[in-house]
Amino acid sequence: MAPTLVDTSGIVEADPKPPVLWIHGSEDVIVSDQSFFDFCMLGKAGAVPGWPGEEEAPPQPMKQQIRDVLARYRDGGGEVTEVELEGCGHSPHVERLEEFRTALLRLVTG
Template identity: 45%
Template sequence: MPGWDGTTAQPVVAQTRHALARYAAHGGTVREVAVPEAGHAVHLEKPEEFTTALLEVLSA
């Protein structure tokens, strides 16, 4: 198994956007919210921004 130097970045954002675009194309509702300078644990790294975005989505 390679170490950090032997791995490549995964295209997670592109993959997620592709899946959500397919969902939207079939009638689903999608809203992307990106919190700057936050990683995978947005709720821990930027709790105020996360809560604001979550409440906006839930109230829509």
């Protein structure tokens, strides 16, 4: 989602800063840097007639945007743990339940 429409960067200013755990799959086709769920990526691929081009409607590099916000959160004193599950898609809590559970319990139990 375009940061102009959904801006989650406010987390950077949170006080106090709770720990953040981002668990995601390496093969997620929905939240990715080249997601075909992104209308502008479809435009870039030629699937959207009249797409105005990257200058006006750039595809959103979703994972990179998330990493950028979380890096700013970390730089501001927050604790961030990223767990990328290799070969996993959009639903790590379903596809890789034990690894998901382990990472989550590690966060909440210390």
